Amino acid sequence: MSEFPEFQHLLNRTPEERDQEFQRHGRLKHLIFGSQLSIELLDRLCRSADMIRRLARDREGNADLRNLLPNRRAMLYFTQPSTRTFLSFMAACQILGITCNEVRDPKMSSEVKRESRTDSVRMFSSYFDVIIMRSQIANFAEVCAYMMNDLERTDRRSVPIVNAGAGSDEHPTQALLDMYTILRTFDFDENSLSRPSRLGSLQSDYPGLTTGAANKVYAFCGDIKRGRTVRSLATVLSQYSNVTMYFITPPHDELRVDDDLKSLLETAGVKVKEFESLEDTVDGTPILESIDCLYMTRIQREHNSDTTEAEIDSIDLSPFKLNRQRVDSMKSYAPILHPFPRDSIIGEIPTELDSDPRAMYFRQARNGMWARAALLVHLFDVNEALMEAHAKRFPGSA
Amino acid sequence: MSEFPEFQHLLNRTPEERDQEFQRHGRLKHLIFGSQLSIELLDRLCRSADMIRRLARDREGNADLRNLLPNRRAMLYFTQPSTRTFLSFMAACQILGITCNEVRDPKMSSEVKRESRTDSVRMFSSYFDVIIMRSQIANFAEVCAYMMNDLERTDRRSVPIVNAGAGSDEHPTQALLDMYTILRTFDFDENSLSRPSRLGSLQSDYPGLTTGAANKVYAFCGDIKRGRTVRSLATVLSQYSNVTMYFITPPHDELRVDDDLKSLLETAGVKVKEFESLEDTVDGTPILESIDCLYMTRIQREHNSDTTEAEIDSIDLSPFKLNRQRVDSMKSYAPILHPFPRDSIIGEIPTELDSDPRAMYFRQARNGMWARAALLVHLFDVNEALMEAHAKRFPGSA
Amino acid sequence: MSEFPEFQHLLNRTPEERDQEFQRHGRLKHLIFGSQLSIELLDRLCRSADMIRRLARDREGNADLRNLLPNRRAMLYFTQPSTRTFLSFMAACQILGITCNEVRDPKMSSEVKRESRTDSVRMFSSYFDVIIMRSQIANFAEVCAYMMNDLERTDRRSVPIVNAGAGSDEHPTQALLDMYTILRTFDFDENSLSRPSRLGSLQSDYPGLTTGAANKVYAFCGDIKRGRTVRSLATVLSQYSNVTMYFITPPHDELRVDDDLKSLLETAGVKVKEFESLEDTVDGTPILESIDCLYMTRIQREHNSDTTEAEIDSIDLSPFKLNRQRVDSMKSYAPILHPFPRDSIIGEIPTELDSDPRAMYFRQARNGMWARAALLVHLFDVNEALMEAHAKRFPGSA
Incomplete structure (x- = not known):
């Protein structure tokens, strides 16, 4: 009521x-x-x-x-x-x-x-x-x-x-701006703001690459359950054909993708996989090498409940943070997004990555x-x- | 000083x-x-x-x-x-x-x-x-x-x-906007925003009706003494000729029209009458049937003093609230005003009256x-x- | 660090x-x-x-x-x-x-x-x-x-x-606006907002008078050490040639001009003198008669520390306040400035001086x-x- x-x-x-x-x-x-x-x-x-x-x-x-x-x-x-x-x-x-x-x-x-x-x-x-x-x-x-x-x-x-x-x-307008960033990036247009240059040259490295949001692997990393941003964006993305989503979260019920969202996505035809580290592999291939887009999130500590606070604070977050080496293994055109603010103490995205051409989070804000x-x-x-x-x-x- | x-x-x-x-x-x-x-x-x-x-x-x-x-x-x-x-x-x-x-x-x-x-x-x-x-x-x-x-x-x-x-x-600009609403309503112009249509057709129902703020009966209901709004508006209205004012208030010294204002109005030639319920009558006619304009107010509980709070809270306010039946007895053109905000708990004007053509309080705000x-x-x-x-x-x- | x-x-x-x-x-x-x-x-x-x-x-x-x-x-x-x-x-x-x-x-x-x-x-x-x-x-x-x-x-x-x-x-933009006020005043232009009229007529009373910020005596009165305003302005003024600065402050280490600023100014060629009252004299001449510009300040009580509060509050501030008589002894063109707000309780500039043509502090704000x-x-x-x-x-x- x-x-x-x-x-x-x-x-x-x-x-x-x-x-x-x-x-x-x-x-x-x-x-x-x-x-x-x-x-x-x-x-x-x-x-x-x-x-x-x-x-x-x-x-x-x-x-x-x-x-x-x-x-x-x-x-x-x-x-x-x-x-x-x-x-x-x-x-x-x-x-x-x-x-x-x-x-x-x-x-x-x-x-x-x-x-x-x-x-x-x-x-x-x-x-x-x-x-x-x-x-x-x-x-x-x-x-x-x-x-x-x-x-x-x-x-x-x-x-x-x-x-x-x-x-x-x-948070529908966050989903809107995330989609705008994704669509602009995957436009691969030379007039686009997206740093990776045109589709042609990219296809020599990545033969199956197509324009648009369809036919892509999206990874969401961090605090999935409590982030309305991920929920809204994943739902919108599920409309596109041949979409795969990886959810990379700590193994805790407050953070993991919830069953509702998962079944909603699967019903819409999305292939969903869950992981517990950015270093995990799929069929022997590191996931960071196989994804087209990485959506990072902040652990939303302000939503911790009294009962789970100690548990969540004790989780080792290093598997859910980016660093130079991890970014270097990603595809050259794969955008790194973050709804911001990022946590400057945990550091899920350290500032030294800000000048990487894949770092799209400031452009995403704009x-x-x-x-x-x-x-x-x-x-x-x-x-x-x-x-x-x-x-x-x-x-x-x- | x-x-x-x-x-x-x-x-x-x-x-x-x-x-x-x-x-x-x-x-x-x-x-x-x-x-x-x-x-x-x-x-x-x-x-x-x-x-x-x-x-x-x-x-x-x-x-x-x-x-x-x-x-x-x-x-x-x-x-x-x-x-x-x-x-x-x-x-x-x-x-x-x-x-x-x-x-x-x-x-x-x-x-x-x-x-x-x-x-x-x-x-x-x-x-x-x-x-x-x-x-x-x-x-x-x-x-x-x-x-x-x-x-x-x-x-x-x-x-x-x-x-x-x-x-x-x-609160002189409140008096100004109240007067603007009253004068527009009593203009009875077909181009006016006032819903009641032109003077001609109204006069067949209400023979003595004239345009303008003069020759009218104004009723003020609720918390009169503590409302600067009523004080300002009544003073301004007292300049017009042949004006009658009814003050409908709980019988409490903190709410009733004060003697200063009353004598100021009477000196200006206003006929002043006091009542203790919207259901009261004058010479056998219900006051709601005889008034040209009804100005409702909120009981301003924030001005309650420690000594009077219990007293005022114990007053039965039902005689000072509008309902469908009471509004139906009013003249078809008589505007209902309220300086707003209205009290959603006491409900001196219930929301179901908002679509009545006499309900002018949102237009008044605009x-x-x-x-x-x-x-x-x-x-x-x-x-x-x-x-x-x-x-x-x-x-x-x- | x-x-x-x-x-x-x-x-x-x-x-x-x-x-x-x-x-x-x-x-x-x-x-x-x-x-x-x-x-x-x-x-x-x-x-x-x-x-x-x-x-x-x-x-x-x-x-x-x-x-x-x-x-x-x-x-x-x-x-x-x-x-x-x-x-x-x-x-x-x-x-x-x-x-x-x-x-x-x-x-x-x-x-x-x-x-x-x-x-x-x-x-x-x-x-x-x-x-x-x-x-x-x-x-x-x-x-x-x-x-x-x-x-x-x-x-x-x-x-x-x-x-x-x-x-x-x-506070560099405060120094900027102070300098704008000083330069406009010492422009002595008839189109200037400065009330004192043109240089020619002034020179008959003040033979050595020149236009511009150079060749002038500036007095700063009140709380010098804790006022970033005075520090910024004095530093900027020290660039002009033949500048003298008087600092008129209570004899307390928290208020007096600090040695750093003093030596910085002296290195830049400024003649610096310290006084303990607006009534002090230089070579027998009252300082108020000899200055070209008086910059008043408020005692910034909010910066008092616990240990010095009682001391500072016990200082007699009357030597650091303006009054009619003191202003009357100033040169006719000498602007009185104040970064504002002024302290209405201490009253370093009483409101009765506001209409004096030397009172430039409201114009300074604008x-x-x-x-x-x-x-x-x-x-x-x-x-x-x-x-x-x-x-x-x-x-x-x-």
């Missing part, structure tokens, strides 16, 4: 039914779940992100971008602490000319005065044109989206809701800005204006 | 003398007191708010609005917590192209260093072009306005001061944004530019 | 070697130390500040200014509390069209997650185009500048770092905005665009 009894009947439906409410004519009204990110939608958003990134290179392109949504005001309602997601949404808004406003204090004055959470959000929707929210309250973003749909049905003011991370559940800007362009339906601005400045490109 | 001894001789004057200092040639220099809102000024501000609201409907109109004050920077100095007033001022500034800055922490670093309050505000006036302030310190906004007047007299930099709520005393933008247009004296922009886009309208 | 072992070898070099890293082709890449402010650079920055101030007088000039850097986003990373410096940087950015973002909470969520400080700053540099930072961590801004230089060398994204005050050490804007124009290399905009609107002026 959620905190929102009047919406309980809507929350009780299947995931597919719920997703359905947040789109219209193939376009998102709200982004609440990672499962809304279909292959086709990802392609569209990534194309937009590319255009935004290219336009942002110079002063004139930036002026075009700021002219897309200057009449819009955003509310960033982040009652769960976040720096990276928050700042990257701020930057994304600013790129498009959207004015930003924020409420970050979980003890808002109005809540002290016993205002309901939904009244607070409806107030925000009176003043602002999109609500980007991160909250610990289960289902809160989803409920706000239903409220907006109700208002729209009765011809009252309604605005898009964006889920910017909810408790340990969902991609968050472009991908989130692309999402806002989509939600406000100004993709045509973006394409026109892009075509005008880059007449040759697609 | 205030905290500002050097300004005490100015604070000791009559309200009229003090009001006089804040205007010049019929225009406000600062907005400190509700009593500065004359009928004529309200008319001007509401006309501006209408123009702003209409222009804000589309992209081009928004661009015109943002072009009114792009060279201005505002300081929102809110040391008393507030979400609604704060955000609505932010939005109002942004609509007009004003850049916003804020100081909200009551323990500013400079105060730790024993800077005087007036030095802090003068510092703000060095960097910013208007100071919108909410503070618990009695007379602080007024004193800042005197300081600015002094600076102006000696040809130094001076900026407008806006009182955005001071302790339990004054009106706060338009009314505050109109105030800024007035203070910065760009009303002509606003009228020109409006006339260009809506050539037919007044 | 600093918190940044990997940068220790760089921190161990001489001040000159370190300064060298932060400029290129005579232009600043980062502003970290006051010693980077050469006479020639100060002249350029002050000319820019003058142009910005003049353009900001009207709507069109403001539009030109906002058009200088609208494609830039700033991060104000202020983990050490500050109001004045923070707000004045905000305003400076806004004048130039730069969008502002801020992180002020020292307990950022990412730090809770054990992100290293340098990772946090590199994250900021992913989203924003300049990082303006104030921190208590020794050498932090300097280390960030080295990190950015490393990134630049390997062709990765790099942004300018501005030190907005670090612990009790350095100059901080112009000087910081000039610095940003310099760092982003848009000085030419500024000069063009200025020449277009003020064709006659230099």
